[in-house]
Amino acid sequence: MTETRPFEIFLATIPGLETVLCDEVRLKGFKRPVAVPGGVTILGGWPEVWRANLWIRGASRVLARIDSFRVTHLAQLDQRARQVPWAKILRPDVPFRVEADCTTSRIYHEGAAVERITRAIHETLGAAEAKEGGVLVRARIERDICTISVDTSGVLLHRRGHKAAVNRAPIRETMASLFLRQCGYTGNEPVVDPMCGSGTFLLEAAEIAARLNPGRSRHFAFEELATFDPDAWAQMRAVKSERTPSVRFYGSDRDAGAIAMSRTNLEQAGVADYVTLQQATISELQPPEGPPGLVIANPPYGTRIGDKKALIPLYRAFGQTLTTRFSGWRVGIVTTETALAHATGLPFLPTTAPVPHGGLRVTLYHTAPLL
Template identity: 75%
Template sequence: MTSNTDFEIFLATLPGLEPVLWAEVKSKGFRRPKEVPGGVVITGGWPEVWRANLWVRGAGRVLARVDAFHVLHLAQLEGRARRVPWASVLRPDVPFRVEASCAKSRIYHSGAAAERIAAAIAETLGAPPAEGAAPGEAVTVRARIEHDLCTISVDTSGELLHKRGYKEAVNRAPMRETMASLFLRQCGYEGAEPVLDPMCGSGTFVIEAAEIAARLNPGRARSFAFEKLASFDAAAWQQMRAVKSQRVPAARFYGSDRDAGAVAMSRANAARAGVSDCTEFRQNTISDLLPPAGPPGLVIANPPYGARIGERKALAPLYRALGQVLMGRFGGWRVGIITSEPGLAAATGLPFLPATAPVPHGGLRVSLFRTAPLA
């Protein structure tokens, strides 16, 4: 694996959101994206790795696939791992850790597999193990052994990519930015219409929508693990990062919440993200909700779901009130509601299209319930 060699690059997402991520990756000009369980695979070199981390909103992490080989026992795994071209990827002065998973293979002990690969790296490259390294200092090597095929990858992202670098304040059970961006895409949002979140929490949907409209790269304000790899070219990366595609959004983006703390949190997060000029946040109850002046757009919300049956019953009036307000006042607007409970979605009385595939979120499985423009 040299700097001139193309290799597989895996962009991870939550199960159920692979087709949405594929559409985003394709729209951003990456070559031959292929939808696979858990994400999307593209082919390219290190510049494509950097670009995927910088540009793609819906991916949780980006893995560079370094090698793949069949193995039947641990000694064979260690011997084969010694032949991986580690020096073309890892630096001998950067700490590393190995994480392994095993499924349907003769090697079944993931901890032992990780130890053997770590020993091979330490002996062939001389890089120090991550024990004792400060947070964010180490690079992670991932090994997946499935049906006796070992795939070795390097995590090029580091911290998960929903950590955009601007959100210091979050509320309880926040929607991750990566997931929010894919739900916006599933609702047909492309950046040209207003978006309103009537239960905005820490402002995730509103800020993501504003960033998409402003063409701000999601990774613009953070660092990545690939900056610690042997393949990293600082000058080329700075040149890539310096390209500005920013524009002034044609629409505005609105958030409201009954909690004053959530509104203050959202405003602070929007300011750090650089989208204060096109976002508005106000304290509001659902019954006070009115459409902003101008053309219709998208209302999207992630209301509370309730973990227990009693809580779900108690939430039904909230969903009912939201549906009544939207049906009565938001003609021409589309609606997207994320919930784990089809019964709560039905309580809104909104004319939903078929629900999307459920995806894991906060220990539950949630679906997006969407409408066409309301009459």
Template identity: 65%
Template sequence: MTAAGDFEIFLVANPGLEGPLCAEARAKGFKAKSIPGGVTVKGGWPEVWRANLEIRGASRVLARIDTFRTQHLAQLDRRARHVPWGNVLRRDVPFRVDVACKSSKIYHSGAAAQRIERAITEELGAPMSAEAEICIKARIENDVCTVAVDTSGELLHKRGHKQAVAKAPMRETMASLFLRQCGFDGIEPVVDPMCGSGTFVIEAAEIAAGLQPGRARHFAFEQLATFDAAAWERMRACAVATTPSVRFYGSDLDAGAVRMSRANAERAGVTGFTTFEERAVEDLVRPDGPPGIVIINPPYGDRIGDKGRLRALYRALGHTLLTRFSGWRVGLITNEAQLAQATGLPFSLTAAPVSHGGLWVTLFRTGPLP
């Protein structure tokens, strides 16, 4: 960390979504740079708090507090004792350490974690606990150790309002970035005809209403020595929510999924401008009003259902959209190009593959449908 208080902040991204996350961070006023695994920005602790509160696409926010070369465990032990732990950690708050080693002379992550744990307990006096919310993350790569503190705690897709989830759920962080890639601007309607637990619809409604993604949850940084509760409350109070000019629509053949979506939308505070209905894809109707975006995360071949039945489902989806949704744009997420092609939709834009639930999925996009 520099004398001025600025340091490197790392926003963790799902592999394949670094670019959209960088675009979001820049749109929020951060000077951001995309690198493999995420996005780096410079700032102080208020920027850390704001990133956790406002950025929708990051999985975690890490504050990098030191970097040094180390080639053996004794050297790591000595150097770890010079990290300014007392500037960040509290003596009365438990911590844990997570170490990853790559292409380095130090290759035993467990032994490296023990050295850092011992350095913190002996130099600062803070207790170590395997269950601690505060996690020190050290990465030793090419004999360089980067030490960071996870300021988020629970993964950031846990917004605090989704208690019920459907099969194979899409995380909110990913959904927000897929919406961004589809060009969603908050002033056009969104339809999800396979809404599951309502993630895409709720994310779109929150974006349109100006609701901060972290407004309803706790963060690990609230347990750090750097936390200023009064400044944090002022930051949270600055957000101004508005009522969107359009509605957001979800439907699903599963009545239980529709109930889940409605309950999640109510907890999120977006019931007033979302609609969820039990409906088959073949019965989907275009909402009144201007065209917008249809975004779908249908079943995948390697996850739910057999290929033949899935192709029929994708064909029915494509036929419905082509015949009833002229002027609308479509975003479809799937792990197989052949399934996307089965829709017959004129996909012209293909995003980079994204890691999701052990699979690599791709967002296929159209321009306005004829």
């Protein structure tokens, strides 16, 4: 791998959760992270790109911004795109594809921009265009400034490679990790999920506590780039930070199928030994022995699963159970409906703006330790 000057690296995330991701990036030791709309920027080289893909839980993808220039018409874009040092980044034997996004610019036709950049890469490098898959080159033309990036992740980063089974309306691992962080979770306290579904909150909480890298089991697009050094990557992946958690994690669900799914996924991730699962209803929920921690749940919303009014008794019972039995515990609930959250009767802290999730907008409602 040849040394390059530091360049901008963009870690994309769920809009509305940029500052939460920025906190994670800073704590993981990346220099000068800045929260920007849609994600976080850092400066670094290719090792930082690899490390971000391997380490960061809340990012959905990592883009290496390789060039930026002013363009006002397509002929200029065609000429300037040929000056990008494609041979230093892409491989001629690996197919590529281009996506473009044009906003408030004199170049407004995204298809025409894609065509010019695709032709420039093919004619200067010799690589073939891929209709699907391949290395993704992204062009953003905003206010006549074209920024060229390479998607170094490939498949979105919430696909850790550990979930063999999912339930209806699953929460993504990236979102779950950021909501855990928003609730103040750092890996040193027990976590209870009484509506665990396919086990996403339990997976993320146990992996954080065990210091397991989220990207440890998967392939990344940067492994297909000319900048990739297999030996250096193998060395990076071989560094072990794993530890045995000092606390346990507890999941329950009234559906036996959900418990089976959670168990399968936890086993595949290698954290099943740290988690206790049981089939149980909300009214049967009891705090585990030991110190208090965090109760977090992604209950049915009514928007997609079930009827909203029919869910009020579930939320009310949930709140009553927590209020009477979980003194000292913090609570986090993810839902689309303010009325359902308030049906719990729990003393929620001020919320942040709703964030997009599967075509809906959800809010994390969370509390200080219950009295």
